[in-house]
Amino acid sequence: MHYISWDEINGLVRLIADEVKQKSIDTIVGISRSGLIPAVMLSHTLGVRNFAVLDIIRTTSDDINAEKTGANYRGILNEQFIKGKNVLLVDDIVGEGMTIRNAKQILKDLDANVVSATLVINQDNLGTTSPEEVVDICGCIVHGWVIFPWEGKEN
Structure with a gap:
């Protein structure tokens, strides 16, 4: 199990921001729920005020290794900031x-x-798939369950 501190989160956000600042970003879209926190942090760091929320849920609870379902798309907020x-x-x-x-x-x-x-x-969950096949920019790679500071679980 990996506990990630706020200091580590700040470092990961800066690392991602450094990679992104060469790109011309109009809008930041956070995946609800926990993706919203780093998305807002990146919005401030990059000075990008257009913000949207994409609500997709996979887990049935907040428990460690909770059961997963298919990616259940539940809606989008501020779609006008995304189109084109x-x-x-x-x-x-x-x-x-x-x-x-x-x-x-x-x-x-x-x-x-x-x-x-x-x-x-x-x-561990991604298996033999390389990170580059799934995401363009990654702060870090771990092997095992991660607990973020905003989850309110003691370390």
């Missing part, structure tokens, strides 16, 4: 990659040019 725009899609973690792959397709269907980023990749 250069979009940075952000999530907190990529496991199997289903959520971010589905999110990218939804945005591409809205004619967006998508750059995807995640703070963490859990390579």
Whole structure:
């Protein structure tokens, strides 16, 4: 199990921002729920005020190793900031990659040019798939379950 501190989160956000600042990003899209936190942090760091939320859920609870379903798309907020725009899609973690792959397709269907980023990749869940096949920018790679500071679980 990996506990990630706020200091580590700040470092990962800066790392992603450094890679993204060469690109012309119009809108940041956070994947609800936990992707919203790094997405807002990146929005401030990059000075990108257009923000949208993509609501996709896979887990049935917040429990460690909770049961997963298919990527259940539940809606989008601020779609007008996505259509035909250069979009940075952000999530907190990529496991199997289903959520971010589905999110990218939804945005591409809205004619967006998508750059995807995640703070963490859990390579154990991703298996033999390389991170580059799933996401454009990754803060770090771990092997095992991750607990983020915003989850309120003691370390």
